[in-house]
Amino acid sequence: MNVRVSWRYSLSLTGTIVKWLAAPLCFPLLVAVYYAEPVAPFLVTIGVALGGGGLLERLKRLDGEERLGPREALLMVSLTWLLVALVSAVPFVVAGQGTIAHPINAAFESMSGITTTGATVLRQFDIHARSIMMWRQLTQWLGGLGILILATAILSRLSVGGAQLMETETQYDNVDKLTPHIEDTARLIGKLYAGLTLGTVAVLYILYLVGLAPNMTLYNSVAHAFTSVSTAGFSTEPLSIEAFAPVVHWVLIVVMFLGSTSFVLMYFVLQGNLARLRNSEEFRFYLGTVIVFSGLIVTILLLKENPTGTGVSDTFRQSVFNVVSIITTTGYANANFDLWSPFAKHLLLMCMFLGGMAGSTTCSIKSLRWLVVFKAFRRDLFTVIHPEAIRPVRLSGVTVDEDTIRNIYSYTLIAIVGVFFVTVLIVVDGARTGLYLVEGGFGEFDALGAAASTFLNIGPAFGPAGPYGTYDVFSMSTKAALVVFMWIGRIEIIPVLVLFTRSFWQS
Amino acid sequence: MNVRVSWRYSLSLTGTIVKWLAAPLCFPLLVAVYYAEPVAPFLVTIGVALGGGGLLERLKRLDGEERLGPREALLMVSLTWLLVALVSAVPFVVAGQGTIAHPINAAFESMSGITTTGATVLRQFDIHARSIMMWRQLTQWLGGLGILILATAILSRLSVGGAQLMETETQYDNVDKLTPHIEDTARLIGKLYAGLTLGTVAVLYILYLVGLAPNMTLYNSVAHAFTSVSTAGFSTEPLSIEAFAPVVHWVLIVVMFLGSTSFVLMYFVLQGNLARLRNSEEFRFYLGTVIVFSGLIVTILLLKENPTGTGVSDTFRQSVFNVVSIITTTGYANANFDLWSPFAKHLLLMCMFLGGMAGSTTCSIKSLRWLVVFKAFRRDLFTVIHPEAIRPVRLSGVTVDEDTIRNIYSYTLIAIVGVFFVTVLIVVDGARTGLYLVEGGFGEFDALGAAASTFLNIGPAFGPAGPYGTYDVFSMSTKAALVVFMWIGRIEIIPVLVLFTRSFWQS
């Protein structure tokens, strides 16, 4: 069994995916043609994708065996997110406009897109071609699709941080199977994702047509459907969703919430299987976090003056929107929450660590893991008092394996420790470049927010990198490091870490 | 088996301990007599201890059964640290000098003493009677003794955060047993603790007598022996150990290091069993953290200008001293490390989470737990690649139970999450009282440092609560909350948390 990892085979699979990037690149190309903008950025990138991807793909022939074991799958996943992000950065460099003309900034924006993070280094939005801005939005939609397939088809079959616990078609023996085959599952989930996107476009554009959302043109409807369904968060507007009418905010609250709901669960509900929804403790927990944190923030903002709006209606909409945006890890904003009180901002920071349901486009630690952590911890308290008792942890009625609980604890711990290390990195590099604790620079809380927001793939943070700010305030070295950490965080940390163990490469 | 918790019995045992507090109170009483200072603070407290403790002790007669199960033990531990801290605060209130005349401040100083934290709310040191200052030192020595007995005799026998893994006399079958009885172990460890204290007094006082440490009088020798052996950190000097000659710093580095070394291990080494030391992976890990962090900080301070001293010798001594002080969770300082660079300060913050060896007077998460976390995490990475493999985690050659690994993960996680919650509490209350992010107030990093330093029982933090500062900058409500968190943190969190579960009180 323990033969060498077939890295050529992994690389060739990645090559195939990179090659196929040429297809979605045709969309911004068409947008460019329609608006008579330069087409070179996309033509060049299509060439790079086809050429580079094709070359990598041919490596397969050099490997005797075509074996996709856990190691090949993990290597392929890591390489795919890395290479797709690098190729997706090419249009920004070729277009040569604004901050993202610089290769490191382009890599930041592209990695932020592909990982559905939504952190931006843009300083000016209106200098960029519409086709470039649409490509930026599309990278997030592609990243969301990629993560759905990764989660349901690959990670759930490996013991990566308890991912095997997520809602799957074969989880409960007493429910009808969604479908017996992996590829069919992926296809159904892909269709659901596409359907949700088209539905969002339709609703937003209808609001425009009936005059309820004046600036939600077809272009903007597509652009924001791409980044809400994928809980990704890029906007074409510097003021994010505040640029649009309140009704749009409520529509997007629903879309973000659905984007962070298990797609398998959603499929069952669409099939009329409401028992599955009622049975899902994870869904209740996820909904509970949204309600509790929205309630806390709306109370805080109403008790003290709300610096970003007037009246109960504004405050309520802003609280719910930004809490949903952060918990679902979307990262849109409809108010500059950086102006809120320290208490409210710290609650948002907590929300960053939550995340939505496993098996969705959500990032961060996810409600599944926190729920298991809470249940296991309560069980452990019981066991301290009753050492002789055997009390398994049950999730939605099913006993959770003790190894899985351990994996979930370790994943949660490594994610939190990871955020802390990224914070230190941002602070140390910021102190070196004179940005830390100076007027116009950033403080410890801002650094912590930026670390959590990138490593956990949320998007906006606080201070200069706040919802209406830009990550361009950070030095090139910090931004380069954040590219790496967005990558590691998005694919659930473990796939990258195993690459650095000796046993991964040993036969 | 599942009868009601015998809370009266727990309370009566606590009463006995409180009653016995009268004995150590005689020491500062004698100091007061010697220096002709007021004796009322100690006479009153002796009365409170004998009266209150005696009354509680009589509750036993109301309980039919005298059964010390896990629940009774945990309740007794929680109550003991709480009540002993409250009674120990009485002398400060009765003396009526300075900040600690206020009951909440007195409770803070006393809890900080009993929990061997070493965070102080004193503003002026020289206005207090020598007897009061000696009592303050002695509370820490008593707290250290208490924790040694708690760790080796009680926690190691319950599944509290993997405490059962610590070095014990019966751990390895192939080594001679230290002693077969719990009480004997406790007695031997108590003797070792007393011996180490006397040795420290002797060395420090000899340095004074030969003129190498001009101000290390017998009084100061005793005062600092009390708080170094117990890795507790109170000093009679506002400048902590910087007030003494460099040779004292090196002596205390050794004492702090020993105080955070497993006392069982130390006993074996004194018996000539060096194999046990060579075999201890935890000891190597503990020593390793001290060397690595000292090395990093000395490098940083030498590369950039050291703001607290000149020359390699000063910088080396300051780096090693403060790293040992923080890792052992003592909290002495021989330089105002709050002036160091952000990188160095963040390294010290990391050290706060480390701690020394289990089965010593150390606080924080402890090297035992981190070592198991690292080993288990490396094993889990291996298992991701080789799902079919069974690879147990081994510590010093012995297989670690998977339940214990899970307990250690959960303990580490709850400790880190706890620090984060205390940080938010400090920030929110600080913002309310106008101390957060204002000139002369504290920032996010300072709040994080104060939270870690109190919940993990280190002592000094950064900013206004830095090594030469005072926790008196915080509001009364923050200080009251920190009293609770020092208490919860010192007795390893779980004993207090179980009190809040329903099953604890159910029959």
Ligand SMILES: [K+]
């Ligand atoms: K996002």
Ligand SMILES: [K+]
């Ligand atoms: K301490």
